[in-house]
Amino acid sequence: MVKNKTTLLELKTELEVIKEGENVLEQKRDALIKEIMKMVDIVDTRRKKLNEHMRSCYNVLIKAFMENGGKIEKEDFVKTELKVVEKTFLGLVVPKIDFKISSKPNIKIDSNIFTDLARENFFEALKMILELSEMEIKIWKLSEELKKTMIRVNALKFYYTPKYEKEIKEIKNHLEENEREFISIIKKLKNY
Numbered sequence: 130m131v132k133n134k135t136t137l138l139e140l141k142t143e144l145e146v147i148k149e150g151e152n153v154l155e156q157k158r159d160a161l162i163k164e165i166m167k168m169v170d171i172v173d174t175r176r177k178k179l180n181e182h183m184r185s186c187y188n189v190l191i192k193a194f195m196e197n198g199g200k201i202e203k204e205d206f207v208k209t210e211l212k213v214v215e216k217t218f219l220g221l222v223v224p225k226i227d228f229k230i231s232s233k234p235n236i237k238i239d240s241n242i243f244t245d246l247a248r249e250n251f252f253e254a255l256k257m258i259l260e261l262s263e264m265e266i267k268i269w270k271l272s273e274e275l276k277k278t279m280i281r282v283n284a285l286k287f288y289y290t291p292k293y294e295k296e297i298k299e300i301k302n303h304l305e306e307n308e309r310e311f312i313s314i315i316k317k318l319k320n321y
Contacts, residue, residue, distance in 0.1 A: 130296070132303040140300065144293040151285040154278055160219060161275040165268055172264050179257045186250040193243035209255065218267070221274050226263045228256075 130136060212227045 132300045134304065137297065137300045137304065140293055140297050144290070144297065147285055147289050147293060151282060151290070154282045154285065157219060158275065158278045158282055161271055161278060164218075165271050165275065168264055168268050168271075172261065172268065175257065175261050175264070179254065179261060182250070182254055182257060186247065186254050189243055189250055190247045193241055193247045196241045196243050211259070218271070219274070221270055223267045223270050224263060226259050228259055 209228045212229075214225045214227060215222045216225045217223070
């Protein structure tokens with residue numbers, strides 16, 4: 130590498146760009162951490178509610194089986210259509226799950242109340258599962274992006290910044306040494 134003022138200015142400019150990039154990545158890292166922590170608390174709460182709800186669903190389903198003599202027809206339950214839409218968050222593609230009922234359940238006049246309750250409870254459980262899975266996928270994707278961002282921040286902070294600072298210091302020292310030599314030569318020439 131040529132040790133002159135032009136190289137020194139180029140390195141200083143590149144170092145400024147590196148530090149600006151590091152600041153931007155640190156802001157991205159902080160935003161990702163904040164979003165992940167917010168979502169983790171929500172997911173934990175929703176997972177507990179879902180577990181309690183599923184226990185309730187299966188208790189009602191057992192009662193429905195017992196009331197119907199161990200038989201529940203397949204068409205008694207709700208059928209849904211799922212649609213996964215990609216959305217972006219901080220430049221990262223995350224899924225948004227939309228669903229709708231594709232066929233309404235057949236409600237019979239002589240149907241058992243427990244069968245109706247089981248149907249409604251499992252439909253609610255399905256909604257809870259889809260919402261929870263959407264959030265967990267988002268957390269997973271954000272965590273992957275956080276991992277990449279942290280690697281980039283650390284590379285800039287602990288490798289590139291010190292490397293550029295060292296090179297700048299070496300060039301400054303070299304230029305100062307050349308300047309001192311030049312001044313001493315001029316002084317010697319004046320003394321003659």
